[in-house]
Amino acid sequence: MKRIDLHVHTTASDGTFSPAEAVVHAKLRRLSAIAVTDHDTPAGIPEALEAGAAMGLEVIPGIEVSVDYRGKGIHILGYFIDPSAASLRHLLNWVVAERRRRNEEICAAMRADGIAIRLEELDGGDPESVIGRPHFASWLVSHGWASDVNDAFRRFLNRDQRYYRRRSYIPLRQGMDVIRDAGGKPVMAHPLQYRYPEEELLTLVRTLTDAGAVGMECLYSQYDAEQSAYLRSLAADFGLAVTGGSDFHGARKPIEMGIPDVPYELLQKLKEL
Ligand code: AMP
Ligand code: ZN
Ligand code: FE
Ligand code: FE
Numbered sequence: 173m174k175r176i177d178l179h180v181h182t183t184a185s186d187g188t189f190s191p192a193e194a195v196v197h198a199k200l201r202r203l204s205a206i207a208v209t210d211h212d213t214p215a216g217i218p219e220a221l222e223a224g225a226a227m228g229l230e231v232i233p234g235i236e237v238s239v240d241y242r243g244k245g246i247h248i249l250g251y252f253i254d255p256s257a258a259s260l261r262h263l264l265n266w267v268v269a270e271r272r273r274r275n276e277e278i279c280a281a282m283r284a285d286g287i288a289i290r291l292e293e294l295d296g297g298d299p300e301s302v303i304g305r306p307h308f309a310s311w312l313v314s315h316g317w318a319s320d321v322n323d324a325f326r327r328f329l330n331r332d333q334r335y336y337r338r339r340s341y342i343p344l345r346q347g348m349d350v351i352r353d354a355g356g357k358p359v360m361a362h363p364l365q366y367r368y369p370e371e372e373l374l375t376l377v378r379t380l381t382d383a384g385a386v387g388m389e390c391l392y393s394q395y396d397a398e399q400s401a402y403l404r405s406l407a408a409d410f411g412l413a414v415t416g417g418s419d420f421h422g423a424r425k426p427i428e429m430g431i432p433d434v435p436y437e438l439l440q441k442l443k444e445l
Contacts, residue, residue, distance in 0.1 A: 174204040174436035177429050178232065179249065179361070179389065179417025182208060183298055184216030185236075186306040188422030191220035194429075195229050201430040205230035205439055207251055207417065212237055212267045213302045214255030232439070235260075236361060237267070239347035240340070241376060244366065248347055248380075249389065249415070250356035251442060257354035267342060268302060274339035275303055281335050287317065305329045306424055321424060348383040357445060359387035359415050363403060364395060374406075381410045386445050391416025391434050393427045400432075413442050 181187030182194050189197060191208060198206045208220045208231060217233045224231035233253055238245035253260065275291055282289050292299075294307040301307075309324035318324035328335045342350075351358045360380050368376060377388070390403035391414070407414050416434035418427050 173433070175202070175430060176205040176207075176434050176436050176439050177201075177203055177417050177420065178205075178207040178234070178251070178415050178434065178439065179209050179236075179392075180206050180420045180429065181210055181236075181422075181424075182216040182220070183296055183301060184208075184213050185210035185302040186304050186421060186424060188296070188424050189420075191216040192223040194420070194422075195220055195223035195227055195231065197429055198229055199227055201428075203229070203430050204436050205232060206429070207232035207234040207249075209234040209236045209249050209417070211235075211302055211304060212264055212271070213300075214253060214260070214264075215300055215302075217255045235351070235356070237264075237347050237351070238341045239344040240342060241344055241379065245339075245341045246344070246366065246376065246380075247361035248351065248385070249359040249361045250351035250354070251359060251387075251415075253351060253354040253356035255354075257350075259350050260354040263342060263346070263350045270339050271303060274337050275308075277337040278305075278308060278335050281337070285334075287312075287315075289315075306421070308335070310424060344379070345383050348380075348385065352384055357387065357442060358383075358385045359389060359413070359442075360385050361389050362392050362394070362419065363388060363390075363406070364392075364399060377406060377410055377412075381412065385412065387413035387415045387442060389416060390414045391432050391438075393418040393431050395432075413445060414438055415442060 182191045235250045295301040309321040312318040312324040388407040420429040
């Protein structure tokens with residue numbers, strides 16, 4: 173069976189593998205295709221496409237954005253985007269500026285407590301990387317303040333923890349529209365991450381479907397067979413295509429690329445929509 177992974181992060185955002193390294197890793201994992209889905213940036217796409225062409229791996233240009241739903245950031249994957257689309261670039265410039273504002277607040281709060289962090293230390297050598305809380309988490313680990321990334325979130329960075337600072341998210345409708353304007357297909361990422369009770373999850377899925385979502389990430393590294401089956405039935409109820417991916421972040425998270433098994437035919441169906 174040809175297998176794929178439609179959810180991969182690189183050093184363009186909070187992954188630790190460069191786009192080319194992610195492609196090499198996908199070949200080692202014997203995958204037939206990956207989608208590069210960095211948070212709020214298409215910057216890793218050209219390098220991944222080039223490496224994919226050189227190594228014989230299909231690379232889908234993608235992105236993952238956070239849209240505002242009742243004050244929460246809901247993750248939307250956009251597949252087959254044109255990375256140069258003007259409206260997308262414009263919106264992402266705003267997102268990155270808003271992240272920077274938030275990141276400076278986090279830095280200031282840590283420094284006020286004697287944690288000698290500087291924003292410039294977080295980008296892993298690429299000043300264009302989109303910086304998020306996972307970068308802060310890695311820094312806290314490497315400087316002895318936390319034992320691992322999860323511990324850093326639990327003690328410092330999660331909502332209700334001392335260094336959590338809110339950032340504004342893209343208005344939901346606008347996020348969906350901009351992905352579609354860029355030729356992308358919007359897909360709801362990891363629907364069970366938000367821990368909504370069933371009724372509220374249904375309301376969210378209805379809202380996203382009405383706003384233009386065409387798919388749902390039913391296969392995901394953190395979901396067991398029962399959860400995947402439940403999500404598949406939800407997707408069927410709402411007429412959404414089934415997608416899947418690992419949410420690979422390299423060394424930043426204990427998640428391997430290509431887990432769970434996602435058959436190539438799901439990508440084929442997504443293309444045909
Ligand atoms: P940000 O968008 O910068 O506020 O950071 C949010 C990101 O942090 C999400 O994309 C999650 O993948 C990641 N995240 C949230 N909680 C955890 C956790 N406990 N461990 C690792 N990553 C996390
Ligand atoms: Zn991430
Ligand atoms: Fe996500
Ligand atoms: Fe992700």
